[in-house]
Amino acid sequence: MKQFIQVQDVLTPAHPNIQAAIHQLVTEALAYKAHPLKDNHLGTHLRLGMLFLNPSLRTRLSTQVAAANLGMESIVFNVDKEGWALEFEEGAIMSGNTVEHIKDAAPILGNYFDILAIRTFPSLKNREDDYSELYINQFIHYAGVPVISLESATLHPLQSLTDIITIQEDLLRKANTAHKKPKVVLTWAPHVKPLPQCVANSFAQWVNAWGAADFVITHPEDYTLDTRFTNGATIIHNQTEALQDADYVYVKNWSTYHDYGKVYENDPAWMLTNERLALTNQAKVMHCLPVRRNVELSDEILDGPNSLVTTEAGNRVWAAQAVLANMIKTSKQS
C-alpha cells in the first residue's frame, strides 16, 4: 500500500480483488487487536509525521498508539495553530495571507518523515474545490513519501475501515450462523451546523466495496450524496421504512451536497431514539464521534446496550495499525 486516501488504495498485487483486499485488512486489524505488540519492531527507526489542519481526538491519538505498537515514532504538528499558513494553488501570487507554498513545505516534510499522515477539511463553500481534494493531493504530489489520510475534504478512510472492522467483529462475536448478509443502514441525523459529507461518503464507498451487507441509506430528500460513493446502496427517504429489520444503524449528519454545504430541513424526528430502534432487528448503533447528544443521537441510545460507539472508537487503533504495517511492509519491499 503506497497511499491510503480511498478504498481503492487497499488493492495490491497480492490482493487485486477489492472485497478480498478489505477482508485481508480487516483480518490483520483484528489480529492486532488480539496481539497489539506482535509486530513491535516493524517500525523501528521509522518516523510518522502527523499534520493537522483541523482538530481531532480519536484520529490523532489512535494513530499515535498504533504507531507506538509498531515501534514507530510519531510527531504531531498542528499546522492550523502552529505552522505557517500554507498556499496550495499552483502559480499563486502569494501577496495575501499564505506564507509558504506546499511545493516548498511538502518535500521538506518528506525528508523528515518516512510516512506522512494528514487531516484536512472541506471549506463547504465551493463543492468543486472541495471535491478536487487539492490539499491532500498536493501533499501526495510533492512529499515523495507515502501519505495516509486522517480525513480529507470528502473522505475519511481510517474511520470507514474501522467501521467495517467493528461490524465484522460483532458478526464474528454473534457467530452469524444464518450466513445472511446483515442489513446496514446509514441514516442522516439532525445537527446544529453544516458538517462535511466525508464520513457518509466514505462509509458508503467502503460498505459498497466490501459487498458483505445489504446496504440502505436514508436521508431527507435535500441531503442526496454524490452517487460516485452511494451507487450500489438502496436510497430511501422514509427513515421508518429504512430502519425495518436493520442489523446495524450508522448515524451521521451531513450538509447538502447539491446546493452545497447548507442545512435545509433539520427535523428532530430524524434523531434515533429507542422508539425508532424498535423498528430494527435489535440493531447495533454506530457513530464516528464526536456526537451532539440529544441532537444527533439520544442519551438512551448512546448509554444503552445497543451502542457500539465506544468499541468503534477503540477499533480506530487497529485500523491505523493495519494500514501503517501494510505501508511499512510495502516500502521495505521496494
Ligand code: CP
Ligand atoms: N471520528 C473522528 O475522526 O474523530 P476525531 O475528529 O476526534 O479524530
